[in-house]
Amino acid sequence: ETGVTQSPTHLIKTRGQQVTLRCSSQSGHNTVSWYQQALGQGPQFIFQYYREEENGRGNFPPRFSGLQFPNYSSELNVNALELDDSALYLCASSPGVGYTFGSGTRLTVV
Amino acid sequence: KQEVTQIPAALSVPEGENLVLNCSFTDSAIYNLQWFRQDPGKGLTSLLLIQSSQREQTSGRLNASLDKSSGRSTLYIAASQPGDSATYLCAVTMNRDDKIIFGKGTRLHILP
Numbered sequence: 356e357t358g359v360t361q362s363p364t365h366l367i368k369t370r371g372q373q374v375t376l377r378c379s380s381q382s383g384h385n386t387v388s389w390y391q392q393a394l395g396q397g398p399q400f401i402f403q404y405y406r407e408e409e410n411g412r413g414n415f416p417p418r419f420s421g422l423q424f425p426n427y428s429s430e431l432n433v434n435a436l437e438l439d440d441s442a443l444y445l446c447a448s449s450p451g452v453g454y455t456f457g458s459g460t461r462l463t464v465v
Numbered sequence: 466k467q468e469v470t471q472i473p474a475a476l477s478v479p480e481g482e483n484l485v486l487n488c489s490f491t492d493s494a495i496y497n498l499q500w501f502r503q504d505p506g507k508g509l510t511s512l513l514l515i516q517s518s519q520r521e522q523t524s525g526r527l528n529a530s531l532d533k534s535s536g537r538s539t540l541y542i543a544a545s546q547p548g549d550s551a552t553y554l555c556a557v558t559m560n561r562d563d564k565i566i567f568g569k570g571t572r573l574h575i576l577p
Contacts, residue, residue, distance in 0.1 A: 459506075
């Protein structure tokens with residue numbers, strides 16, 4: 356049973372809208388990362404937070420933003436949704452060594 | 466720039482066979498390498514993690530090896546079962562707490 360919980364599990368949005376995805380990590384997991392996985396591809400790194408500060412970012416535009424909270428929860432926000440943003444979004448957290456992944460949020464943009 | 470490649474992209478084998486999945490990476494200065502399993506539409510389950518100083522890790526019917534100098538890893542699955550059908554992802558990190566760089570995965574189908 357994973358200690359990382361993501362919500363919602365599925366989501367349908369219209370192009371141009373904004374979306375917030377949520378992740379709840381285990382206590383003590385100070386590092387949280389977000390990944391985008393398109394169909395048939397490996398996950399791609401979006402960004403990473405450590406103790407509420409962003410400390411790494413992949414090749415994603417600024418309309419992808421995030422927050423990490425003191426209670427080990429985090430958010431991924433995407434503005435001005437595009438059709439290509441349709442993907443499985445994965446959250447992963449770590450206490451320092453090794454990552455635990457959540458089950459993901461399937462986002463469909465129509 | 467680190468790139469991770471997995472061959473083959475898809476594999477079908479009869480139940481009971483032993484099989485090997487391959488992974489290669491372009492920059493040998495990795496911190497660790499991890500094998501994940503992903504069921505359709507689901508998240509990732511970590512199978513085995515090999516630190517850069519290690520040569521292999523074993524868990525049940527699974528054995529992962531690492532040859533850092535040649536930039537290769539293999540995942541060996543013994544006595545395959547239909548429940549092993551899934552996508553297997555190889556991934557590396559370059560430093561502690563660093564992002565994970567994934568391959569595209571190998572889709573494995575075990576035929577009953």
